Amino acid sequence: MASTFPDYYAFLHVPQTATTDEIRTAYKKESLRTHPDRLVNANPEEKKAATERFQAVADAYYVLSDSTRRKEYDALYSTRPRRDKAQDPNTSSNFFSSFANMFTGAGTAPGGAPPQQPDAENVFADVFEELLRPEVQRHAPWWAWTGAVCGAGLGFIIANVPGLMVGAYTGNRLGAVRDAKGKSVAAVFSQLGGNQKAEILRALAAKVLGSAFQQ
Template sequence: MLMIIQQLPGLDYYKILEIDPSATEQQIRVAYKRTALKSHPDRVPTNSPERPSREETFKQVNEAYYVLSDPTRRRQYDNERQRQQQQQQQQKQPGEQRKSRPQPSYSPGPETESASFASDQFGTMFEEMLREEGLSEEDTLNGGTRPTGSFWAIVGGLSGAALGFIIANFPGALAGAVAGNRLGAIRDSKGKSVYEVFQALPGEDKAKFLGELAARVLRSAVS
């Protein structure tokens, strides 16, 4: 079970992304991909008792990336983080009177309070990850991205429900004539982005797909 990482009086975004405070911009991006895939709520069933803690952790991961990926927000956060650490050290000094008022923690802004914030931000990175792994490509006709044959090959191998999703709204005879990545070419004509396609998958298959993507991203990071 995932633990919700929180350090009062505020969140430690570096601990949430499992990186050092000196991490580079690229290291932050890689860390976000890894931790977002690991904590994504869709990796467990909707009725799982683990779901609420995953949703909260996923929100924290996205909030951390939102702050640390932007130089201005990161600088403001680092200044506040350093100030709080200095204050904590002063309070630990022998004989120090602990009468100082609690200081407000860093606030990333109202954007992160939106119900769709975490999903929207992850969706952008999700499509980037799939492009890097050869699972999506630019859709010059409809704009955005679309799944490649490799994407559909994975989806087609997940379950009967996923296969049914791919051939939805097509005559039954068609199912016997095509399979795997060839089905993808038909479904692509619907003009759905790769993230929209993922979101419409059955729950169990979303979990399996995220697991497969996480394994690919991890292999790419260490290679």
Template sequence: MSVPNYYAILSVPTKATFEEIRAAYRKESLKSHPDRLPPDATTAERKRATSRFQQVADAYFTLSDPVRRREYDLHLPSAYSSSSYQDDDTENPFASGPPPTSSAPPPTSASSFFSNLFSGTSTPGDHADADETFTNVFSDLLEPELGRESHSRIWSIVGGGGGLALGFVVGNVPGALAGAFAGNRLGAIRDAKGKSVGEVFLGLGTDRKAQILRALAAKVFSTVGQHI
């Protein structure tokens, strides 16, 4: 069984903290996000970007959870732990592809090491959902970028109308006014919380996604003085 070097994929040392792993995931996922490719990108380029994006998500999925990380570290080839990697593709031998495999795979643990580490026999819960991972980690930054696109007024309107009708039946005009106000407020809550920013982002067109990803990249990379 080959063991990907998830520390190298995220360009972090094996002793990295959760905060360092999260920050590294943000940088690497923005670099590889398929929606950042130009419209004329080839099928092969999109396939490579999607594969890399999934690989980065798997690395974060594994290293961000203490239990999964302990299990992974038990199977980590010793050669992988001898170096730490910087955020520089020229210094990271695994930046453009998977790491070399160990010639002597470690024995499988009782947990089958994540069902043979996302092999064809893995269960659905073992593999990271790359899009869901991305939107979860970036939810705090996506909201201001999406602005009011994450909200609509449809349920506040429907709620107001429904409350108006019900209130009139129960209490004539005074009841109608109270019902309309209550229904409008309940509808507004439904509008605000009906969809997560992640769901809204995933539903956007490719061009709008690309704009938001560029804005996110500017925020993330400005904090470390780097540009992509």
């Protein structure tokens, strides 16, 4: 058993009496502050530290946002002295390794990750899906543009300029359907360039916190 214990309430800066809505709001703020993809000019060491912190914040939300997991965590939390509770991200990964069978359905995650430790990007996408989806679609209309170009070319061959216009519109709409249904928000977001991700994160920060992050 690890000598230190992750203080998930401290990770999210909420009291132990926080409601589920308060925990969700706190996660939104902390995940935006710690998301490594907003650090476009960071060196590898800074990127690594941010990634670890971002994962720990996702872990905190994963545990505290679910009533069953939170109850099981609180039972352990209450037995640990204050000196053993820490905000070091490593304590979170150690927690999932040490208590692999604590949560229902525990098992080994793909890639050798600690059992049941959530995927931080998927947690982020799930919580922000309503706000993230239009931002992602605005930055990644791959199939819509491809459909427009292909449709325009075929339409021009068949009916010159009028055909080009009709073909471009039809191809664009078909491509947009492929964009919408082909991949999850998390998958598309993960494939965007660093500058695009940073721009999206700044837009989310403006909506959630009222102002964009400054590098």
